[in-house]
Amino acid sequence: MELVERHIIKPNHRFYREADRLSLLCKNIYNSANYIYRQNFFARQQTNALAVYHALKTSHDYKSLPAKVAQSTLGLMIKAWTSYYLGARNYQEDTTKFKAAPKIPHYKGSRERTREEGRYVVVFNCQAVSKKALKKGYYRSSGTNIWLPSKVISLLEIRIVPKVGCYVVEVFSEKLEQPLQINQRVAAIGLGLNNLATLTYNVPGLVPTIYEGQGVKSRNQYCNQVSSALKSLLPVAQKNRKKVAQLWHKRNCKVDYYLYTTSSAIIKGLVNHQMGLLAIGGNDDFKDGINTGKVNNQNFPCIPHCRFVQML
Numbered sequence: 001m002e003l004v005e006r007h008i009i010k011p012n013h014r015f016y017r018e019a020d021r022l023s024l025l026c027k028n029i030y031n032s033a034n035y036i037y038r039q040n041f042f043a044r045q046q047t048n049a050l051a052v053y054h055a056l057k058t059s060h061d062y063k064s065l066p067a068k069v070a071q072s073t074l075g076l077m078i079k080a081w082t083s084y085y086l087g088a089r090n091y092q093e094d095t096t097k098f099k100a101a102p103k104i105p106h107y108k109g110s111r112e113r114t115r116e117e118g119r120y121v122v123v124f125n126c127q128a129v130s131k132k133a134l135k136k137g138y139y140r141s142s143g144t145n146i147w148l149p150s151k152v153i154s155l156l157e158i159r160i161v162p163k164v165g166c167y168v169v170e171v172f173s174e175k176l177e178q179p180l181q182i183n184q185r186v187a188a189i190g191l192g193l194n195n196l197a198t199l200t201y202n203v204p205g206l207v208p209t210i211y212e213g214q215g216v217k218s219r220n221q222y223c224n225q226v227s228s229a230l231k232s233l234l235p236v237a238q239k240n241r242k243k244v245a246q247l248w249h250k251r252n253c254k255v256d257y258y259l260y261t262t263s264s265a266i267i268k269g270l271v272n273h274q275m276g277l278l279a280i281g282g283n284d285d286f287k288d289g290i291n292t293g294k295v296n297n298q299n300f301p302c303i304p305h306c307r308f309v310q311m312l
Contacts, residue, residue: 002156005171007148008253009160015146019160019167020119022144026073027108027120028061033077034105041104049078066143072123080105119162126155139171164245183276189266189312190281191305193217196262199269206273211266213303215258220302223251255304263311280309 009016033052040047053074056062062070087102109118124141133140133147134155140147141158148169156172190198196213230244270278282305 001175001177003173003175005150005152005173007169007171009167009169011165015148016167018144018146019122019169022065022069022122023119023160023162023167025061025065026069026122027118029056029059029065029070029073030077030120031107031109031118032056032059032061033074034080034107037077037081038104047081049074052077066124066128066141068125068128069122069143072125073120076121076123077105121162122160124158126157129155129158163249165242165249181274181276183274185273185275186277186279187270187273187275188279188281191308193303196303196308197266199266201273201275203273209269211262216255216303219251219254219258223247224302259304259308259311263308266312278312280312282309 009019033056036052036055037047053071056070056074065073081104084102084104087098091098091101107118108120109116128142130140130142134150134153137151138147138149139152139155139158146160146169150171152171152173154173156174158172159170161168161170184202186202188200190200192198193213194217195210196216197211199209199211201208226247227244230241230247234241
């Protein structure tokens with residue numbers, strides 16, 4: 001089982017500039033590699049990953065990054081194109097599995113600003129992190145000045161993920177799973193809006209449990225109202241502003257915290273009741289094209305139920 005420890009680096013953080021520099025360099029390498037792949041794709045030629053590496057290893061962006069980070073970025077580029085070819089093959093076999101035809105990977109950043117504002121994820125594998133620092137209670141990635149406290153001992157990798165208005169440092173670790181006890185005790189969950197999760201059991205005497213969703217609903221409604229008011233003050237050509245980005249970042253953090261605590265409480269309760277199976281009710285694409293009124297359309301589709309299910 002993989003566990004993730006998250007650290008949020010805001011613009012006033014001491015390591016924000018370093019994280020932004022690394023993310024910018026990874027974006028440049030990603031776009032350079034993607035250019036070679038795209039040109040060969042349009043020319044109907046097969047791209048050799050080793051040839052792409054030799055073409056970019058002498059570039060300024062590649063040399064400015066630790067070698068393992070630059071290689072990880074090229075590896076992510078290979079995964080993106082491999083996923084495209086796999087999706088295109090499956091699309092030709094059965095189009096009903098897709099909503100639209102798969103598209104080739106695009107460049108990071110907008111064309112109007114010549115890709116300058118684009119950023120990409122920075123990946124440090126376990127070999128690019130100081131093991132001595134981990135034993136002292138913090139991690140330090142090689143070739144950078146970033147160090148943060150951590151409780152992780154067995155490290156898999158570290159990612160610096162660019163978000164709107166901040167960077168999120170994700171520390172991945174691995175934990176051994178305990179063997180499950182298979183029995184006939186079953187719990188079922190129904191997802192909703194006012195009641196985020198409603199649990200019922202097939203065990204006589206166990207009272208159903210309700211976890212309210214008013215906290216997520218009210219926070220989402222507040223963000224919709226404030227965001228609409230702020231966007232109405234923008235010029236016609238401008239689509240976003242810094243205050244709107246900060247508003248939604250706070251909203252996402254609070255929603256994530258609520259979902260994490262709720263899912264943790266549900267799992268602890270199931271373990272205490274010795275449940276052997278958890279069934280979750282849901283339908284594929286049950287929010288697409290929904291029309292339940294103006295108010296509900298603003299609340300229900302914005303609640304991340306699929307992510308809540310993944311947490312469980």
